[in-house]
Amino acid sequence: MGRKLLGYYELTILAFMGINILLGLSVYAILATNQLSVGNAGFMAIGAYISSFLTVQLNWPLEGALIVGALAAVLAGVVIGIPSLRLSGIYVVLATLGFGEMIRNFFNVYEPLGGPQGFRGAIGGTVGLIYFWVAICVLFLWLLGRSRLGLSFDAVKDDELVARTIGLPVTKIKVGAFMIGSFIAGIAGGLYAHYVSYIEPPNFDFVHSTIIILFVLLGGMETLWGAILGAAIFTILPEVTRFMKEWRLALYGAILVAIMILRPAGIIRKGDLKKWFRRKETPVRLQGEKT
Amino acid sequence: MSGAAGWGKENGALLSLAGVGKRFGGLEAVKDVSLEVAAGRVHGLIGPNGAGKTTVFNLISGVLPATEGSMKFAGQELNGLTPDRINTLGIARTFQNIRLFPTMTVLESVIVAQNVRTSGWDMIVPFHARKQREMRGKAEELLKVFHLGDKRHERCSALPYADQRRLEIARALATEPRLLLLDEPTAGMTAHELEEFEERVFLLGKQGLTILLIEHNMNIAMSCCHRLTVLNYGQKIAEGTPEEIQADPVVIEAYLGSPEE
Secondary structure (H helix, E strand, C coil): CCCCCCCHHHHHHHHHHHHHHHHHHHHHHHHCCCCCCCCHHHHHHHHHHHHHHHHHCCCCCHHHHHHHHHHHHHHHHHHHHHHHCCCCCHHHHHHHHHHHHHHHHHHHHCHHHCHHHCEECCCCCCHHHHHHHHHHHHHHHHHHHCEHHHHHHHHHHHCHHHHHHCCCCHHHHHHHHHHHHHHHHHHHHHHHHHHHCEECHHHHCHHHHHHHHHHHHHHCCCCHHHHHHHHHHHHHHHHHCHHHCCHHHHHHHHHHHHHHHHCCCCCCCCCHHHHHCCCCCCCCCCCCCCC | CCCCCCCCHHHCEEEEEEEEEEEECCEEEEEEEEEEEECCCEEEEECCCCCCHHHHHHHHCCCCCCCEEEEEECCEECCCCCHHHHHHHCEEECCCCCCCCCCCEHHHHHHCCCCCCCCHHHHHCECCCHHHHHHHHHHHHHHHHCCCHHHCCCEHHHCCHHHHHHHHHHHHHHCCCCEEEEECCCCCCCHHHHHHHHHHHHHHHHCCCEEEEECCCHHHHHHHCCEEEEEECCEEEEEECHHHHHHCHHHHHHHHCCCCC
């Protein structure tokens, strides 16, 4: 019997990479309308707990539980998204931060879902299922980026006031972005819970939210590929630098500073992929057919 | 004819402001301004710096709420509506300090402004779809008219100044407005560009577009506008045809200062 191509260790890293990619995309979707959410671990927690409850306590099928868990996260996304619309910049950050902590503390004190003991027993998450959802979310966001709605996101990101004066329903667009982002984070949470089978409130704390944002800042916040690359790097880096022990953290800091100096918009910027893959000088998008 | 006589609603005022005021704390930026913009005309809004012209634009376009008075567009009250709602009613504007979408391409920024009452489905269908191609074709035509056809795939922020001014107007027109608010569109233009601008305003007027124009260049104001309203210190001090305004001693004193301007 030859040894398996991927051992348990590699599979776990692969699974976490997929979940991190989803989380990176969830931040990216909200950031695409110039709103920085520091509460995505909260959305993730909602997806994780609700879906686990449904499969463990009510014996729901996993797919249905994942979707309902994600929809619960969307509901929370709307609830937090609407008041954040009145805020801007740093205040959105603070509001989402407070929200994320609120959710974590809720699960910490809510005994029916385990409270501080955590919640166990959710099973059935596989690497295949995780990447199935990665594929769906990437496809969705990719199509979105090539649609009129995607352009509306860009317009809101570039200049919200002007976006309003050309007739774009900016409020709906921003809430919509929150809904997309919280759905993806909710799915990621459900997959995480069903892969590791044991969740507890500290899994979803503020530090986790911050790390998710780093995926996007490092990889590039202008395109979804940046979020994917950032999530992949941040998953693999801790593993390959394991020999450095605590010095790893210093290395991450150095890498982050270097990236911010050399490429402030992240590793991948809008239009970079086209350039790197050497199709002729084409526009950022809309290059579909020859004129 | 003097004052607002002869420009009543029955005669086709598209936009009418009545007793409009805007107060910022203790400062009255705009005080009791009333004016009517007749459909299909080019109406100029002139006055010294700080007279409140741009504030009036911000009130009409919904960027700021008016604190007093009423603004009616084709019979519909504007005060209290959001800027996007006001735009869908048929009012588009440009900005004194050009505001483009820096990371978008020229073509993208026109497409995103297009006034389409599409279904939600059309919003999320990618650009290859037929409906989207139609819209794209329309946007490209508009850009050609503004001599931006060759630059449609460039980033807005990379355009030279004159092209940025053109693009701002093209983007506003893409929303298919009935009333276009132009805030100092000729600032910094060369003589040749001024000529082109005059021509453009003339053509747009011929197509039935109503224009409200803030203008510092008196030659342009006089040659383009059917009617002028003069503001000073937030108040209307005169209104009339360009000839009347030129001859008005109040205007000459308050605005022009010295006759040789």
